[in-house]
Amino acid sequence: MPIGIVVVGSGVAGLHTANLLARRLPSSAATIRVVDPTGQHAYQPGWLSVALDLAPSDRLSRDVRTLLRPGIELVLDKVVRLDPTAGKLWLSRLGTMSYDYAVLATGTRLDRDAVPGLEEGTLDFYSLEGASRLRETLREFTGGTILVGIAGVPYPCPPAPLEFALRLEEVLRRRGIRDRTRIRYLSPLNRAFPNEVASALVEPILEERGIEMVPFVNVEEVDPAGKRLFSLEGETFSYDLAILVPPHRGSAMVDDSGLGDPGGWIPTDPATLQVRGYDRLFAIGDATDLPISKAGSTAHFESAVVAEQISAAIEGRLPDPRTGTYRGKAVCFVGLGGRRATIIQVDEDHPPRVARPSRFWHLVRWAFERAYWRTLKTGLGFRAERFLPRI
Numbered sequence: 001m002p003i004g005i006v007v008v009g010s011g012v013a014g015l016h017t018a019n020l021l022a023r024r025l026p027s028s029a030a031t032i033r034v035v036d037p038t039g040q041h042a043y044q045p046g047w048l049s050v051a052l053d054l055a056p057s058d059r060l061s062r063d064v065r066t067l068l069r070p071g072i073e074l075v076l077d078k079v080v081r082l083d084p085t086a087g088k089l090w091l092s093r094l095g096t097m098s099y100d101y102a103v104l105a106t107g108t109r110l111d112r113d114a115v116p117g118l119e120e121g122t123l124d125f126y127s128l129e130g131a132s133r134l135r136e137t138l139r140e141f142t143g144g145t146i147l148v149g150i151a152g153v154p155y156p157c158p159p160a161p162l163e164f165a166l167r168l169e170e171v172l173r174r175r176g177i178r179d180r181t182r183i184r185y186l187s188p189l190n191r192a193f194p195n196e197v198a199s200a201l202v203e204p205i206l207e208e209r210g211i212e213m214v215p216f217v218n219v220e221e222v223d224p225a226g227k228r229l230f231s232l233e234g235e236t237f238s239y240d241l242a243i244l245v246p247p248h249r250g251s252a253m254v255d256d257s258g259l260g261d262p263g264g265w266i267p268t269d270p271a272t273l274q275v276r277g278y279d280r281l282f283a284i285g286d287a288t289d290l291p292i293s294k295a296g297s298t299a300h301f302e303s304a305v306v307a308e309q310i311s312a313a314i315e316g317r318l319p320d321p322r323t324g325t326y327r328g329k330a331v332c333f334v335g336l337g338g339r340r341a342t343i344i345q346v347d348e349d350h351p352p353r354v355a356r357p358s359r360f361w362h363l364v365r366w367a368f369e370r371a372y373w374r375t376l377k378t379g380l381g382f383r384a385e386r387f388l389p390r391i
């Protein structure tokens with residue numbers, strides 16, 4: 001009787017894990033099912049370009065069936081609850097499902113209600129609908145004060161709001177309205193970015209481009225009618241346009257199964273990626289409580305670890321410590337405008353590294369974006385990464 005593996009979620013984390021498992025395990029050894037209600041996979045980094053009117057919105061999602069390797073079953077339904085002790089989950093339409101191993105790759109959800117006035121008073125690029133709304137507003141924008149900031153941590157892709165501010169500045173310059181626009185970047189920290197090395201690199205670029213960096217702004221409330229933002233630190237900021245990353249939480253299913261911490265993030269072993277207290281349940285990608293960047297690259301590196309952990313257990317051997325242990329690796333491109341980009345790399349074994357901004361990293365990112373859909377199915381990204389220069 002084949003072992004039953006269920007992957008919940010068909011984002012980067014879920015698709016990579018399911019496809020890697022299908023490559024490694026014959027169908028006689030395991031059946032692999034991916035459960036997701038949408039049937040669509042979204043390329044989320046593209047939302048930023050949609051908001052800036054630099055990319056069309058209709059090429060950013062694909063049917064999950066075209067991204068799964070043969071033999072993987074797609075179940076179009078939502079998991080409403082999971083009982084890790086019984087190895088059972090409840091679906092909203094199709095009843096119950098039992099599993100031997102489950103991987104929770106349920107990502108994040110937006111929690112705009114967590115900050116009063118946020119929904120009515122601000123815009124964002126953290127969903128396709130949000131990015132499309134922002135694009136329409138920016139098309140009409142003719143000048144004034146724009147605030148770019150963060151209304152709650154953690155959120156996916158920590159450099160995204162900074163990149164947005166830099167690329168927005170470039171777009172407004174091209175449109176000839178930069179001199180009529182004040183851009184203020186509100187950081188919840190004492191610097192532009194959590195990573196000190198990246199901050200040291202980016203802050204002079206912000207200054208050079210006339211973007212004001214305002215430290216210690218933790219958003220408490222927004223007054224949509226008066227167009228004012230209030231910070232926990234007691235400051236008030238007036239705006240014509242406020243673009244804020246909304247607060248995020250883990251999936252409702254995590255809360256409803258009693259698995260999450262107060263933010264709905266899943267307590268996860270940082271090395272094996274097992275959900276704490278359960279040998280056969282794994283968490284991966286944005287859904288975990290790990291103190292590392294919520295990023296597609298994190299999900300990508302974690303998926304190889306989970307695939308090795310589960311394959312080893314099914315094959316009755318110990319996981320290979322080199323491939324079956326996660327060491328906090330994440331890699332993030334940051335577009336700086338002017339066809340320049342940098343790359344930030346973190347892992348447990350080295351201090352954070354940041355590459356000198358260059359055209360080269362802009363081109364690497366461009367190539368990665370074109371290869372994205374193939375990397376999901378083939379795991380090509382794991383091999384291509386070895387050919388990049390060390391930073």
Ligand SMILES: Cc1cc2nc3c(=O)[nH]c(=O)nc-3n(C[C@H](O)[C@H](O)[C@H](O)COP(=O)(O)OP(=O)(O)OC[C@H]3O[C@@H](n4cnc5c(N)ncnc54)[C@H](O)[C@@H]3O)c2cc1C
Nearest residue numbers: 009011012013044045079106107157253285286295296297
């Ligand atoms: C604007 C923006 C820019 C970004 N830029 C970058 C970047 O440059 N580089 C980078 O590495 N990362 C970037 N990211 C982050 C990256 O996109 C995410 O970290 C990544 O998509 C997370 O993948 P995931 O699979 O964990 O979650 P998701 O992709 O969010 O997928 C979660 C899936 O789980 C499903 N799901 C949730 N609950 C249930 C349930 N109860 N039952 C069944 N299915 C469920 C959802 O439908 C969804 O399909 C960016 C993100 C944004 C928003």
